Amino acid sequence: MKTVHWLFTLSVALFLTGIAFVIAGARAARRAPVVVAAPAVVPIASVKQIMKGIVGPAANVVFSAVSTTTTARGVEEKAPQTPEEWEAVGNSAAALIESGNLILMGNRAIDQGDWAKFSRQMIEAGKVALKATQDKSADGVLASGEAINASCDDCHLKYERK
Ligand code: HEC
Numbered sequence: 001m002k003t004v005h006w007l008f009t010l011s012v013a014l015f016l017t018g019i020a021f022v023i024a025g026a027r028a029a030r031r032a033p034v035v036v037a038a039p040a041v042v043p044i045a046s047v048k049q050i051m052k053g054i055v056g057p058a059a060n061v062v063f064s065a066v067s068t069t070t071t072a073r074g075v076e077e078k079a080p081q082t083p084e085e086w087e088a089v090g091n092s093a094a095a096l097i098e099s100g101n102l103i104l105m106g107n108r109a110i111d112q113g114d115w116a117k118f119s120r121q122m123i124e125a126g127k128v129a130l131k132a133t134q135d136k137s138a139d140g141v142l143a144s145g146e147a148i149n150a151s152c153d154d155c156h157l158k159y160e161r162k
Contacts, residue, residue: 043106050108055099055122059148061092062129066142079138089141090133096126096148110159118155125151 045053069076080086100123102108109115125147132140 041105043102043108045102047103047108050099050102054095054102055152058092058095058099059152061089062096062141062148063145065089066138077138079141080133080136086133086136090130093126093129093133093144097123097130100126114158115155118151118158121151121154122148 065078065080067078069078080089100119104116104119109119125144129141129144129148132144
């Protein structure tokens with residue numbers, strides 16, 4: 001009986017000590033919030049690789065999504081038809097938008113002046129194209145092409161070394 005009583009007291013004491021530790025721990029945690037450092041984002045691809053690997057192919061999809069061809073048989077209108085076809089064009093518009101973000105990252109951004117301006121032009125023009133695919137507007141996709149193309153040309157004129 002005496003032993004049982006002794007063990008009981010010990011276990012209660014251990015239990016209380018445990019709770020004390022938990023409370024102390026919680027207080028310490030409140031005082032010093034644990035800062036988890038976000039893993040550093042390390043740009044790997046060159047601007048040229050992004051252009052050839054992402055921007056060029058994505059722009060081609062958007063540019064060729066909607067067209068009107070006049071042949072001997074008459075006028076042929078080409079535009080995405082199914083939800084999947086619209087989505088595919090939208091995915092490429094999204095790739096253009098994110099490429100604009102990629103070329104603004106780290107030392108890819110050659111300056112914060114015209115480089116940033118032309119990159120943002122590509123982003124904004126890509127957004128117009130993306131919205132048009134979501135609205136399933138062939139006219140909208142066609143119209144977005146001009147602004148997309150202007151962003152490519154303006155930047156290449158100033159920054160692409162020939
Ligand atoms: C903010 C600037 C900028 C914008 C916007 C931009 N580019 Fe570029 N692009 C460059 C630069 C700089 C190079 C040259 C990279 C090099 O050779 O190192 C390049 C090169 C390229 C190349 C590779 C050419 C080659 O064969 O060497 C392609 C393709 C290309 N761009 C497509 C596009 C298209 C399409 C768009 C528009 C949808 C676009 N770029 C928008 C800056 C830009």
